[in-house]
Amino acid sequence: MVIYGVYIVNKSGGLIFNLDHNLPKIETEKTFSYPLDINLEYEPKRISVSFGQRDGINVGHHLISVNGIMVNGGTLEDGRDVKEIIESKDNYPLTLKFSRPKMTTNEKIFLASMFYPLFAIASQLSPEPKSSGIEILEADTFKLHCFQTLTGVKFMIFAENLQAGVDVLLRRIYELYADYVLKNPFYSLEMPIRCELFDTNLQALLDQVEKGGVASI
Amino acid sequence: MSRQSSRLDTKKVNSELLTLTYGALVSQMLRDFENVDDVNKQLDRIGFNMGLRLIEDFLARTGSGRCLDMRETADKIQLAFRMYLNVQPTISNWAASADEFSLIFDTNPLTEFVELPADYQQLRYSSILCGCIRGALEMVQLEVQCWFSQDQLKGDATTEIRVKFVRRLEDAVPAGED
Numbered sequence: 088m089v090i091y092g093v094y095i096v097n098k099s100g101g102l103i104f105n106l107d108h109n110l111p112k113i114e115t116e117k118t119f120s121y122p123l124d125i126n127l128e129y130e131p132k133r134i135s136v137s138f139g140q141r142d143g144i145n146v147g148h149h150l151i152s153v154n155g156i157m158v159n160g161g162t163l164e165d166g167r168d169v170k171e172i173i174e175s176k177d178n179y180p181l182t183l184k185f186s187r188p189k190m191t192t193n194e195k196i197f198l199a200s201m202f203y204p205l206f207a208i209a210s211q212l213s214p215e216p217k218s219s220g221i222e223i224l225e226a227d228t229f230k231l232h233c234f235q236t237l238t239g240v241k242f243m244i245f246a247e248n249l250q251a252g253v254d255v256l257l258r259r260i261y262e263l264y265a266d267y268v269l270k271n272p273f274y275s276l277e278m279p280i281r282c283e284l285f286d287t288n289l290q291a292l293l294d295q296v297e298k299g300g301v302a303s304i
Numbered sequence: 305m306s307r308q309s310s311r312l313d314t315k316k317v318n319s320e321l322l323t324l325t326y327g328a329l330v331s332q333m334l335r336d337f338e339n340v341d342d343v344n345k346q347l348d349r350i351g352f353n354m355g356l357r358l359i360e361d362f363l364a365r366t367g368s369g370r371c372l373d374m375r376e377t378a379d380k381i382q383l384a385f386r387m388y389l390n391v392q393p394t395i396s397n398w399a400a401s402a403d404e405f406s407l408i409f410d411t412n413p414l415t416e417f418v419e420l421p422a423d424y425q426q427l428r429y430s431s432i433l434c435g436c437i438r439g440a441l442e443m444v445q446l447e448v449q450c451w452f453s454q455d456q457l458k459g460d461a462t463t464e465i466r467v468k469f470v471r472r473l474e475d476a477v478p479a480g481e482d
């Protein structure tokens with residue numbers, strides 16, 4: 088029973104809440120000698136592995152530190168250029184740490200707003216009239232469940248493929264939203280949700296589901 | 305009214321608490337504005353803003369679907385009054401075109417201890433209810449007009465709220481339902 092995240096999108100398509108619940112964190116640190124046996128791709132904002140996957144360092148992972156010093160874009164925290172360090176033989180052995188890329192808040196907002204037109208297109212593509220939009224989107228490693236309320240707010244849950252009863256959970260989250268977000272006089276409609284009570288109650292609900300299954304709520 | 309343990313056990317408060325709090329609000333507003341028309345307007349606006357939020361609570365709690373005619377809407381409004389104010393208005397006086405009906409209240413919990421002073425005869429004391437109905441329905445893409453046509457406070461036998469359907473807000477209907 089794993090739930091990876093909860094997203095709420097308002098009726099104009101903006102992301103107003105997101106929670107990463109149980110994303111496994113993958114970080115691998117390894118000492119390399121010259122020449123480096125994996126191919127790195129240097130982009131302005133990040134350095135990622137493009138080829139040569141080994142020891143838990145997979146294609147697509149990002150370089151996050153060199154000899155324990157954090158990497159910030161293309162440079163180290165102390166200002167040295169990462170590409171120069173990695174390409175010069177004198178610096179070896181080098182300890183490099185890679186991790187699975189984390190989504191930034193901006194990327195999340197972008198992707199969540201992207202789902203909005205997909206949902207609308209799906210309902211138009213439907214061969215049957217009066218179809219709803221996407222309710223479940225299934226992939227190899229996760230399933231996205233979406234519930235749209237009559238007022239147009241979308242609640243999304245990313246969960247493990249086998250997770251059952253997510254629709255019940257979605258409706259419970261809707262209740263929490265009605266209780267702790269909308270009854271909060273300091274919350275303005277359609278704006279990002281920053282309500283501590285909602286956070287704690289949602290967290291408690293998700294923990295309960297993971298422990299006891301959906302039947303326990 | 306949040307639920308802690310089970311979904312059906314809602315927190316209940318004595319209706320007198322609501323009556324008195326509402327009374328305090330209205331009398332404070334009369335003091336602040338000095339103009340009864342402004343108070344009417346503000347009460348309606350407060351109700352409207354409450355309705356915008358309250359509808360989500362209603363939908364989350366009852367799980368009701370979209371209404372496709374006014375009769376269904378009337379039933380849902382009746383249910384909502386039972387849930388939130390514990391009174392059951394009667395639905396009657398349907399217009400021939402089925403787009404206008406009345407909610408008739410034998411008692412109105414908001415006016416339980418209230419007498420209207422002679423110089424406030426223009427005050428629509430409970431107009432927060434009209435605003436609330438209007439706000440809630442707007443969120444589910446129904447535009448309505450809503451007003452008091454009778455009021456026990458003004459000597460009528462019953463309290464009557466008229467609700468008139470204006471139009472469906474087509475451009476606001478969420479994708480996947482239009």
